Amino acid sequence: MSLPRFGFIGAGNMGGALMQGVLAAGWSPDRLAYLELPGRQHELLDAAGVERMGSLAALIDGCEILVLAVKPQLSGPVLQAIDAEGGARRLLLSIAAGLDCQFLSEQAGGARVIRAMPNTPVAVGEGLTGLYAPDHVTDDERSAVTAFFGAVGQVVQLVSEDQMDGLTAMSGSGPAYVFRLVEALDEAVASQGFTGADGRLLVRQTLRGALALLEDSEDAPGTLRQKVTSPAGTTEAGLLRLEQADPDALFKGVLKAAADRSRALREPEPAPGALAQQQAIEAHVNDLLTRARPAAQAAARLSSKDKAQAIEAAAQALEADRDVILAANRRDIEIGEASGLSAALMDRLSLEGGRLDGVIADLRAVGQLPDPAGAVLEERSLRQGLKLQKVAVPIGTLAVIYESRPNVTVDAAGLAIRSGNAVILRGGKEAMHSSAALVTAIRRGLETAGFQADMVQLVREQSRALVPLLLEREGELDLVVPRGGHGLIRAVVETSRVPVIKHDKGVCTLYVHHDANLDMALDIALNGKVQRPGVCNAIENLLVHEDLAADFLPRLSQAMTKAGVELRTEVQTQALMPGARLAGADEWQTEYLDLILAVKVVGDLEQAIDFIDTHGSQHSDAIVTEDPRAAEQFLRQVDSAAVYHNASTRFTDGAMFGLGAEVGISTNRLHARGPMGLAELCTYKYRIHGTGQIRE
Structure with a gap:
């Protein structure tokens, strides 16, 4: 077979x-x-x-195979030019990432296409190329292309075009990962005193030798690693530090990001309508923040009496709009039922059954709480005669991002007003109509009473593209409080350039100690799971000391089953709880927000504490015991925002703690932890009074 001529369109890094x-x-x-x-x-x-x-035209006339070697983003005009110049009569070999055969063929006038993904080591004959040839490619053409890439390394024949994204992520992008690793190792050995040529030799020869050993050995990489790892030796110490970074998860994430980007490259350009929508979202964010800053400044200057009056005006407006609000809430409930929302989410969504009255009462209670702004937190006289005060002041502009709980709309608004802040509320689409009706009433109440309505604003746009735009506005937004599922929390934390206080998931655990009052333990367990299973302070795990298992677990099973709770447990305790199913490995750290409870038997208090440390979310955990020493050890060693002795975790709530409403329950360590009330929505400043002192 005579080799065809390859004509490259583009001679950049890869083509060259x-x-x-x-x-x-x-x-x-x-x-x-x-x-x-x-x-x-x-x-x-x-x-x-x-x-x-x-x-x-000359390239098309002079070559049998055209090699598309331009960046994917630049391929459109090139493919159209190929079509215009009659290039469809040639085989098109694409090494452009992401662009699939169908797209390439359509853009190039129906040309036959073969896709390849080489990597840059082809320049030294050590490349790896993935090749996908559809059925319309002849055997001779496939052999010619395989020979071409085989001259510069290894070739992998793909059976499906879908494999190309994963291959691109590993071999196409892989050399860059290796180079970045070498950069890190160069810096690391330099920190150990090896710089210049010696440092480069250490890194490169170590990598070269390790790969040669791996290629020459029949052992798996893990076996080779174990052979060089002596107990309590230097290698083990280094590997333990490496494992703390979870390299498996890291590289899975790296490959996923690259493969996702490969897929995204073949997405069509945004339509004019999509561009207009993006511009509208950006304009909405700009408008929210432009309004919020002067509103926050005005709120910070209000007296305590003014803020109480503003809250009362908002409460009266909510009462006046009761019918409108409940109608909007019923609409959200109807949509939720049609969408198949879980019973727990539906419960959180509803304002029926007197809940709206409770929300309004909670708002009024906030208005009666002591004003945190201006409170003197600390006071002392300095040696120079200066009088120093540490004084609480409002944070500024807050954003609260939450899911399907319309009561959060009112709680957050009330706390922001009382603490002298402005707030931007972004509720979930499940409660969209309820939140809109509530905020409309609150704003009207504020405006009617002569206050700035923009102290409370609602994000009206539900597009997911809005939140990242909002969270990048450092300097205009002062604090973000996300409350909801783990996915929401993680997305906000990973995206935000603004400080975040997390209201994270509540994987709460109740431990029944061997000295527990079993009647009390059963009451606390039922309350913690059954009263409102869809809230973050409900228990998800129950631990029982092994000495009590035979007596307590059948009673627990009977009571929980009667209450409609599905139990999950281990093999050794299944017989004590008829109907319980085996818990999966990941279920001990699951926030069910439903009538589901995972039950485990432990050998002692230390094992219970270890379990909570491993699987809990540092939200709320409880022990039932009559032994004060055991209780004290539990309360001291369990590192959660709230820890309980002989009481239900359901008390972790701003109102229950005497804080009025809450903007969330923080699982952070800094600034705020546990229920976040008025005090947690303030920062502080120092005020210093002098009589003319100057520093010597």
Whole structure:
């Protein structure tokens, strides 16, 4: 078979590397040509005798296989030009990431397409190329392309085009990961005193030798690692530090990000309507923040009496709009039922059954709480005669991002007003109509009473694109409080450039100690799970000391089953709880928010504490015991925002703690922890009174 001529459209990093690689492997420069494009490889290619074509038409006429070697984002005009110049009569070999055969063929006038994903080590004959050839590619063409890439390394034949994204993520992008690793190791050995040539040799030869050993050995990488790892030795110490970074999860994430990007490259450009929508979202964010800053300044200047009056005005407006609010809430409930929302989420969504009255009462209670702003937190006289005060002041502009709980809308608004802040509320789509009706009433009440309505604003746009735009506005937004599921919390924390106080998931645990009053333990367990299972302070795990298992677990099973709770447990305790199913490995750290309870038997208090440390979310945990020493050890060693002795975790709530309403329950360590009331929505400043002192 005579080899066809390969004509490269683009001679950048990859195109140039491929041509240099096959030339180094002995290919004749007559088998190559390229279209003149700016690039640093031209002199090398020209010197090697590779023909530089003056036009696309000339390249098409002079080559049997056209190699698309431009960036995916630039491929559109090139493919259209191929179509216009009659290039569809040639085989199109694409090394552009992400672009699939169908797209390439359609854009190039119906050309037959073969896809390849090489990596840059082809330049030194050590590349790896993934090749996908659809059925319309002839055997001769497939063999020619395979021979071409085989000259510069190994070739993997893909059976499905879907495999190309994963291959791109590993082999296509992989050399960059290795180079980044080498950069890190270069810096690391430099910190140990090896710089320059010695440092480079240490890193490169270690990698080269390890790979050679891996290639030469029949042992798996894990076995080779174990052979060089002596107990309590240097390698073990280093590996333990490496494992803390969870390299498995890290590289899975790296490959997923690259593969996702490969898939995204073939997505069509945004339509004009989508662009207009994006611009509208950006304008909405700008408007919210433009309004919020002067409103926050005005709120901070209000007297305690003014803020109480503002809250009362909002409460009266909510009462006046009761029918409108409940109608909006019923609409959300109808949509939720049609969408199949869980019973727990539906419970959180509802304002029926007197709940709206409770929400309004809670708002009024906030208005009666002591004003935290202006409170003197600390006071002392300095040696120079200065009088120093540490004084609470409002934080500024807050954003509260939450899911399907309309009561949070009113709680957050009331706490922001009372503490002298402005707040931007972004509720979930499940409560969209309820939140809109509530905020409309609150704003009208504020405005009617002569206060700035923009102290409370609602994000009206439900697009997911809005939240990242809001969270990048550092300097305009002062604090973000997300409350909801773990996915929401993680997305906000990973995206935000603004400080975040997390209201994270509540994986709460109740431990029944061997000295527990079993009647009390049963009452606390039922209250913690059954009263409102869809809230974050409900228990998800129950631990029982092994000495009590035979007596307590059948009673627990009977009571929980009667209450409609599904029990999950281990093999050794299943017989004591008829109907309980085996818990999966990941269920001990699951926030069910439903009538589901995972039950486990433990051997002692230390094992219970270890379990909570491993599987809990540092929200709320409880022990039932009559032993004060055991209780004290539990309360001291369990590192959660709230820890209980002989009481239900359901008390972790701003109102129950005497804070009025709450903006969330923080599982952070800094600034705020546990129920976040008025005091947690303030920062502080120092006020210093002098009589003319100057510093010597």
